[in-house]
Amino acid sequence: MRERSIFAIVIVSMLLLVVGYLAATQLNLMPTQASTRAVLVDELFHVLVGTAAVVFVLVEGILVYAALRFRQRAGDETDAVPIHGNTTLELVWTAIPAMIVIAIGFYAYQVLTEIEKPAPEPMVVEVIGRQFIWQFRYPGEGVTAQELHLPVNQPIRFEITSGDVIHSFWVPQFRGKRDATPGRVSEFLVTPTEIGTFPVRCAELCGPGHANMTTQVIVESPADFQAWLAGQQ
Template identity: 45%
Template sequence: MAKNRRHFGIATVLIVICTFVVYWVLDSVLLKPAAAVLEAGPIDYLFDLHIWLIAFLFALVAVFMCYALIVFRSRGDEGDGEHIHGNGTLEIIWTVVPCFVVVYFAWISTTMLIDLSRPNPDEYVVNAEGRQWSWLFTYPESGAVTADLVLPVNTPIRMDLTSDDVLHNFWVPEFRVKQDSVPGMVTHVRFTPTVIGEYVLRCAELCGTNHSGMLATVRVVSEEDFQLWQSEQLAQAQE
């Protein structure tokens, strides 16, 4: 027992060190796209929390396993190990404790999800229709119809998605959120762009031959530029 206590002491220290090392490695090699919407804040926070959990659990199992393999390796003798069939207390602990962790993660995800999908009375609506292999955007407020998406910065946006043929998916990696567009129904995705710039909308649901090339440009512009662009579109439409 005293021997086991020493083993556990060493393993605990190693686990703590290993957790930080794994977190640091994952944090530096995982190259997330830059965040360009308000919603990226909570999503990236939860992502980071998961990376901590992964780092800790990886350390926990990997350290115990490697430690046991070194310390309890057979040294050429034909003898057997200790005759232990299990430990009920331990089994209950490692069943119950994870339950709490799981429910905690599910709970914060639930509240976050409700926040992310809550309708905003001021949201600006754009319709998007996916088709093999391009997008068609219509702006109900102005009636403009475009192949590339132009959005005003710092305005809550609701995309109303549908499809002309097969399933497609609306995904801008910098916007984090993602939603299928389905023929015969309208689906929604909400986000608030916060960074002016040019992004690429990538169809993320396999949609046939040119799925990989089903891209569209997304321009997030200032409020004034957006008004200007909208009136240009209207003028063009009237010609």
């Protein structure tokens, strides 16, 4: 192959890689980051999508290049050269993905450890899913509400359960969701970092009212939260 075309291929591949990586990492695919875990989850998401984009562009690029360059020309009736595998190539294309997967595994485990790390003094909020509402209890306060109120920057430990079938507690802006299972309490740690109103959804098909099993979480200043709590008592 001429040097110039090798040079062109290298340049085009690099450009494609950069475009693929930028498209995967710079597009704003996720909702507002409203908790500490959201930042870490989004970083992980961008690394995963960025890696996948680079691999995709590289593999598809080579595929398209090979299909065009080595296609059968008009009038060419000859057979291709018989090839019986290539051990080095196979070792390389097994080893590289294996290393990528192991590295991603380590990184994802780190993120998981970090977001599941218990905070020193979390506020406990009990979450009960029922067909087809959410109930939030503030133990020690004697308050049960159908709308979730949280003070900003306060680590929260949700204790999630269900009164009937399996539901799933999900606030997209917090990232992550947790099943609400009857007879069992699941923990979910969140520190809200943004004042605002965000949707609470059920993320587990739980019956005919599932789609309407929504409410909202209102993240507010500690003073506003205390005022709301006092008003509920």
